[in-house]
Amino acid sequence: MLEKPLTDKELINLAINLCANILGGADGLLVVDASDTSLGKMRVINADGSEAKMCGNGLRTVSRYLSEKYQLDNFKIETMESDLAVSKAEDLYPGVPTFSVEISPISFQKKDLPFSYKNFNEMIDQSIPEFISEQTFSAVAVPNPHLISFVSDINQLELKNLGQKLNDQNDYFPEGVNISFSQILKTNTLFVQTYERGVGFTNACGTGMSAASLIFALLNPDQFDANKDISVYNPGGLVKTHIILNREHKEQSEIRLIGNATFTHEVNVVESNLHNNKLNQLEITETDEETAYQNFVKTISN
Numbered sequence: 001m002l003e004k005p006l007t008d009k010e011l012i013n014l015a016i017n018l019c020a021n022i023l024g025g026a027d028g029l030l031v032v033d034a035s036d037t038s039l040g041k042m043r044v045i046n047a048d049g050s051e052a053k054m055c056g057n058g059l060r061t062v063s064r065y066l067s068e069k070y071q072l073d074n075f076k077i078e079t080m081e082s083d084l085a086v087s088k089a090e091d092l093y094p095g096v097p098t099f100s101v102e103i104s105p106i107s108f109q110k111k112d113l114p115f116s117y118k119n120f121n122e123m124i125d126q127s128i129p130e131f132i133s134e135q136t137f138s139a140v141a142v143p144n145p146h147l148i149s150f151v152s153d154i155n156q157l158e159l160k161n162l163g164q165k166l167n168d169q170n171d172y173f174p175e176g177v178n179i180s181f182s183q184i185l186k187t188n189t190l191f192v193q194t195y196e197r198g199v200g201f202t203n204a205c206g207t208g209m210s211a212a213s214l215i216f217a218l219l220n221p222d223q224f225d226a227n228k229d230i231s232v233y234n235p236g237g238l239v240k241t242h243i244i245l246n247r248e249h250k251e252q253s254e255i256r257l258i259g260n261a262t263f264t265h266e267v268n269v270v271e272s273n274l275h276n277n278k279l280n281q282l283e284i285t286e287t288d289e290e291t292a293y294q295n296f297v298k299t300i301s302n
């Protein structure tokens with residue numbers, strides 16, 4: 001714990017510097033604070049310095065950090081909009097610590113994303129020619145904003161162009177949006193690639209894979225088995241999701257994201273250098289966990 005918390009300005013400067021210049025780059029900075037309501041509080045700062053309401057991959061790693069700090073396997077973590085239930089799960093593979101986290105709250109309302117498109121209040125399996133013709137889109141907040149489109153093949157250039165269009169100054173998503181293209185490989189098996197708000201392409205987006213799983217369950221009853229987890233492949237590997245779908249009140253559906261919480265390096269830094277955004281004297285020690293995760297990735301084939 002820091003002697004003196006970083007100011008928001010210090011956090012933003014540090015996130016931009018860390019994500020651009022350390023360890024070959026990172027998607028964002030996770031901040032663990034004390035909490036009055038849960039075991040700890042997580043804040044998410046994107047690589048561009050913007051703050052997000054939620055980070056699914058981040059919540060799993062913060063869960064592991066707090067689980068090991070307090071020797072607990074089931075607890076809650078405070079996030080911007082709600083305190084979320086997290087639990088240690090069975091390792092996906094030897095040497096791959098795994099956590100299951102609640103992804104919530106869920107909203108399809110335009111005010112919660114926010115988006116504006118014609119007089120729509122929701123955007124579900126909607127043809128939006130202004131985005132990409134012959135493709136349908138669904139928008140959901142978990143609670144950060146996601147735009148999901150199911151495709152037969154992922155056109156990365158189209159995904160990048162749409163990602164840039166809807167995260168630059170635009171009238172559709174004034175606060176930007178994470179965009180995922182997803183393929184349905186077979187029953188309860190997806191591939192998801194995400195262009196993330198505030199970052200760009202990442203290996204995996206936990207909330208993106210969670211949002212895609214929920215929309216998949218909603219739109220594909222014939223390929224969704226509610227009694228089983230969904231396997232979600234991504235450019236970086238695999239996670240599982242579990243969806244409890246409430247068709248009558250879809251915002252009361254439940255999402256659990258289950259996946260690795262891999263600490264690739266330990267980084268020690270003098271606190272004053274965090275406040276001054278000086279990262280030229282870091283003490284970095286690599287762990288063997290990335291090797292274990294890559295060994296796991298070798299065993300999965302979609």
Ligand SMILES: N[C@H](CCC[C@H](N)C(=O)O)C(=O)O
Nearest residue numbers: 052055056057144205206207
């Ligand atoms: N870029 C996202 C935040 C990080 C989400 C992602 N890293 C995840 O694992 O969910 C946003 O601005 O909403």
